[in-house]
Structures are given as structure tokens and as C-alpha cells.
Amino acid sequence: MATENPYAQYHVVKKGDTLSKIAEEYYGDKMLYPKIFEANKDVLEDPNKIKPGQKLRIP
Amino acid sequence: MRFAKVFVALAATTMMLIGCASQKEPAEKAVAQIESSVAEFRADAEKYAADELKSVDESITKLKNSLASKDYSMVVKAAPSLASTVASLKQTVAAKKADADAMIAAATAEWGEISAKVPQMVEAIQSRVDTLGKSRKLPSGLDKATFDTVKTDFESMKTEWTDAAAQFASGQADAAVRKAREIKAKGEMILAKLGMAPAA
Numbered sequence: 001m002a003t004e005n006p007y008a009q010y011h012v013v014k015k016g017d018t019l020s021k022i023a024e025e026y027y028g029d030k031m032l033y034p035k036i037f038e039a040n041k042d043v044l045e046d047p048n049k050i051k052p053g054q055k056l057r058i059p
Numbered sequence: 060m061r062f063a064k065v066f067v068a069l070a071a072t073t074m075m076l077i078g079c080a081s082q083k084e085p086a087e088k089a090v091a092q093i094e095s096s097v098a099e100f101r102a103d104a105e106k107y108a109a110d111e112l113k114s115v116d117e118s119i120t121k122l123k124n125s126l127a128s129k130d131y132s133m134v135v136k137a138a139p140s141l142a143s144t145v146a147s148l149k150q151t152v153a154a155k156k157a158d159a160d161a162m163i164a165a166a167t168a169e170w171g172e173i174s175a176k177v178p179q180m181v182e183a184i185q186s187r188v189d190t191l192g193k194s195r196k197l198p199s200g201l202d203k204a205t206f207d208t209v210k211t212d213f214e215s216m217k218t219e220w221t222d223a224a225a226q227f228a229s230g231q232a233d234a235a236v237r238k239a240r241e242i243k244a245k246g247e248m249i250l251a252k253l254g255m256a257p258a259a
Contacts, residue, residue, distance in 0.1 A: 006176070007183035011256045026254075027190055028198035035190050059186045 013054040019047050026058050035059055082131035089138035090122050096145050100152050111148050118144070145162035166232035173239040174227075177220055180246040184213055187253050200254055209252050216245050 011022055018034035027035070037047040039059040045048065097104070097115060104112040118141050125133045188210060191197060197206055219242050227235035250256070 004181045005183055007180045007250060007255065009183070009187075024198075026198055027194045028196040028201070029194040032190060032194060059190060 009058040011056050013050050013052050013056060015052045017050060017052070019043050019050060022056065022058070060139055066179055082135050086126055086131040086134035086138070089134060089142070090119070093119060093122070093138065093142055095146055096142070096149070100149050103156050104148065104152045107159065108148060108152050111151065115141070115145055115148055140190075163232050166236045167179055169184075169236050170227055170232060170239060173236070174224070177239065177246060180243070180250070181217060181220065183255065184246065184249055184253065187255060188213060198254065201252070205252055209249050211244060212249055216242055216249065219245075 011017075011026070013022075018044060019036050020030035023033040023036055024030040033053070036056060036058060037044060040056045043054060043056070050056070097112075097119070118137075122134055122137060122141060125131075125137070142198070157175040189223065191201075191206060219238060223235045223242060226238065
């Protein structure tokens with residue numbers, strides 16, 4: 001089991017968040033949302049379905 | 060009367076020769092003991108107290124010269140003082156070695172901690188730099204000039220880390236740790252510029 005990287009950044013999903021909005025916040029480009037989706041496939045099945053309170057890793 | 064004078068002179072010479080001969084063995088033994096004592100810690104002394112060792116070696120050479128010129132009484136007289144100096148040097152070397160060992164142990168422990176963190180830091184920064192490099196626009200709080208500086212600093216950080224690891228592998232633990240501290244600080248500065256607050 002891989003240890004968690006203490007320098008990895010996380011985002012806790014708020015009401016109204018989308019992966020595109022999160023990508024724009026962290027990367028400045030909403031089109032980069034697949035990066036976040038790929039990094040969180042263990043908790044996300046669909047990039048369009050995220051829930052408030054989910055903790056997503058921002059690679 | 061003349062016979063008496065000759066007799067006295069002969070007697071005195073004989074006594075002197077006997078006296079010298081009786082000091083030969085203790086003199087040789089004293090020098091051998093001093094040399095043997097120094098040999099026990101010579102390697103460490105060369106490392107931790109080279110100047111003091113040089114001075115002791117010079118004194119031993121003088122003693123051996125006196126031995127060679129059969130000045131045994133001088134050797135017997137000077138040997139205790141030199142033996143005491145050697146004993147003192149042995150203690151000094153042992154103390155310096157203990158300090159050096161403790162410093163290496165502390166540096167090795169710190170290296171263990173930092174060397175676990177820096178690669179994780181590099182991984183996190185690399186991922187973000189790669190992603191931002193593909194972005195059509197940088198996020199708020201990060202302008203192009205800052206991002207360019209970050210990329211330059213990050214490349215030097217990776218090179219410095221390779222150097223520090225090589226330094227540690229070559230036994231220069233203290234120097235490697237000093238460099239590692241600077242690298243970690245540089246990494247934290249890069250993380251801050253990228254807006255990546257550490258999870259801790």
C-alpha cells in the first residue's frame with residue numbers, strides 16, 4: 001500500500017462545485033478537469049457526479 | 060698514591076658503566092611502551108588530533124635518538140612525562156571521536172527524515188508544474204514570471220538533491236544534511252508560490 005504524499009493538495013467539494021470549476025481554480029483552465037478525475041478514480045465514477053464533502057486530490 | 064688514584068678512576072668508570080647498563084633495559088622498555096600506546100590509537104589520532112600526534116611523534120623521535128646515543132638516563136627521565144602526554148592525547152582523541160560519531164548519527168537520522176520528504180515534494184511539484192504547463196491560462200495568484208521562476212528553481216532543486224544524495228553516499232553526512240535542509244526550504248518556497256499549502 002502506497003503511503004500518502006504529505007505534499008499532495010486536496011480540495012473538499014462544496015455545493016455548486018464541478019470538476020471544471022475546481023480545475024479552473026487550481027490550474028486556471030477548466031479544460032484540465034480530466035487530470036483531477038484521473039487522480040480520483042478511486043472515489044469518482046463519473047466526472048459529472050461529485051458530492052459536497054468529497055475530498056479530491058489535486059495533482 | 061698514584062696507584063690509589065688510578066684505582067679510584069677505574070672504579071668510578073666501572074660504576075658509571077654499570078649504572079648506564081642498568082638503565083638500558085628500562086629505557087628501551089619505556090620507549091617501546093610509549094610507541095605501543097600510540098600505535099593503539101594512531102589511526103584515530105591522525106583523523107581527530109593530527110597536530111598533537113605530530114608533536115608526540117617528534118618527542119618519541121628525540122627519545123629514540125637518545126636511546127641510540129646510549130643516553131639511557133635521559134630516556135628514563137623523560138619517558139614518564141611523554142607517557143603522560145600520550146595518555147592525555149588518547150583521551151582527547153577518544154572524546155573527539157565520540158563527538159564526531161554523535162554528529163554523524165544525528166546527521167544520518169536527519170537525512171533519513173529529509174530524504175523521505177524531498178522525493179514526495181518533488182513528485183507533488185512535478186505533477187503540478189506539468190499540469191500548469193498544459194494550462195491555457197494560469198490560476199489566479201500565479202503569473203507567468205513567477206511560474207517561470209518556479210520552473211527554474213525546481214530544476215535546480217532536483218539537481219541539488221542528486222548532489223546531496225551523492226554527498227551522503229560518499230560519507231559526507233553532515234554536509235549532505237546541510238544541503239538537504241536548503242533544498243527542503245527551496246521546495247517549500249516553490250510549493251507556496253504554486254499555492255500548494257502542505258497537508259500538515
